[in-house]
Amino acid sequence: DDAEGLDSATIPYSATAKPPNANKYFHSEYPMGGELSIVDSKGDQELGSKYDRRSKGPFPTGAKFCASFKGTLFLAAKSDYPDRVYYSAPLRYGQFPQRNFFAVGDRDSGQITGMYATKNCIVVFKQRGIYLIKGDPVTGFTTETLTEDVGCMAPNAIVEIPGPELKTFAGKPLGLLFLSDSGPHILHGVLGATGTPTSIEYIGKSIGSTWDKLVSKSQLMMSQACVNYRDEEVWI
Numbered sequence: 001d002d003a004e005g006l007d008s009a010t011i012p013y014s015a016t017a018k019p020p021n022a023n024k025y026f027h028s029e030y031p032m033g034g035e036l037s038i039v040d041s042k043g044d045q046e047l048g049s050k051y052d053r054r055s056k057g058p059f060p061t062g063a064k065f066c067a068s069f070k071g072t073l074f075l076a077a078k079s080d081y082p083d084r085v086y087y088s089a090p091l092r093y094g095q096f097p098q099r100n101f102f103a104v105g106d107r108d109s110g111q112i113t114g115m116y117a118t119k120n121c122i123v124v125f126k127q128r129g130i131y132l133i134k135g136d137p138v139t140g141f142t143t144e145t146l147t148e149d150v151g152c153m154a155p156n157a158i159v160e161i162p163g164p165e166l167k168t169f170a171g172k173p174l175g176l177l178f179l180s181d182s183g184p185h186i187l188h189g190v191l192g193a194t195g196t197p198t199s200i201e202y203i204g205k206s207i208g209s210t211w212d213k214l215v216s217k218s219q220l221m222m223s224q225a226c227v228n229y230r231d232e233e234v235w236i
Contacts, residue, residue, distance in 0.1 A: 057098040060086045065155065067117040070136045074122055076104075077112040085112070085124060090137035102143045105129045109148055113221075114155030116176060118190045125152030125178065130187070130200070146187075147200060153217075154179040157225035157236055160191060177203075177234055179223055183211045184236065 063075035063086070073088040075096075085102045089095040104112065110127025117123075122133040129148040135141040152158065158178045175188040175196075183204025189196045204211055225236045 057096045057100070059094060060096055065112065065115045067115040067122050069117045069122045069133070072137055072141075074115060074117075074133070076115055076124065082111045083107070085115070085133065085143075087141060102133065102141075104131050104143060105145070105148065110151065113152045114158055114178070116158050118160075118176065120190055123176065123187065123190060125155070125158070127151045127153065132190070132198075146198065150180045150182070150185060150200060152178045153181050153220040154223035154225075155221070157223040159225045159227055159234060161186070161227060161234065162191065175201075177225065179220060179225075179236065181217050181220065183208065184234075 060075045060078055062078045062080075064077035065075070067074045071090045073093040074085055075087075076085045078084065078086075081101075083103050083105060085104055086096050087100050087102075089097060089100070104124050105126050109129035112124060112126050114125040115122055116125075120134070124131040124133060124143075128151045130146040130151060132144050132146055133141055134144065158176065160176055161174050174191060175186040176190055177184060177186055179185070183202065186201045186203050187198075188201065189198035223236060225234060227234055
């Protein structure tokens with residue numbers, strides 16, 4: 001590990017498995033196939049200057065949403081920091097360095113209402129905004145704002161409309177379906193195989209009057225959705 005009772009001899013590591021500057025220290029050696037027993041009694045403070053306290057941090061308890069992307073765990077919507085997305089050390093889902101977080105949007109965009117990991121990015125939904133987290137642990141993660149005009153109100157009603165089973169959806173390119181307070185939308189260009197630019201399309205025109213009259217906006221958070229592959233439909 002990066003701390004906890006380690007001596008000074010550094011062991012080489014693969015850059016593809018760990019990010020640059022990740023320290024490994026020799027602890028002990030044992031014969032191949034032999035029994036192993038390690039008692040680690042040296043505290044972090046005894047590592048002196050080699051111990052970077054920022055390299056480890058507490059697990060963000062109380063988060064509402066999680067997603068796994070590029071060997072990294074992302075957590076969001078803690079009650080004390082509702083606009084933050086935290087991410088773990090690569091391949092170490094229990095370690096969250098103190099500097100590993102993004103502040104997504106602002107208070108005007110509301111709270112985080114869902115996250116969805118695709119092949120290209122993690123989509124972070126807020127009540128009035130959609131944001132993308134891209135990159136990888138080696139080059140670093142970055143965020144970008146897709147829109148602050150529309151958002152998601154139902155984290156359990158976010159579904160992929162994938163291929164090749166589903167060739168079309170009402171003649172439109174495939175994408176990620178989500179619900180805003182105004183109705184269903186499709187997020188194009190994030191699934192990795194559509195070949196379409198990233199864009200958002202409102203697809204609820206045909207059910208607009210029913211949506212406005214019969215759907216309780218205050219209960220949208222309870223919505224569920226699934227894909228009916230046989231009939232090429234999405235059920236909400």
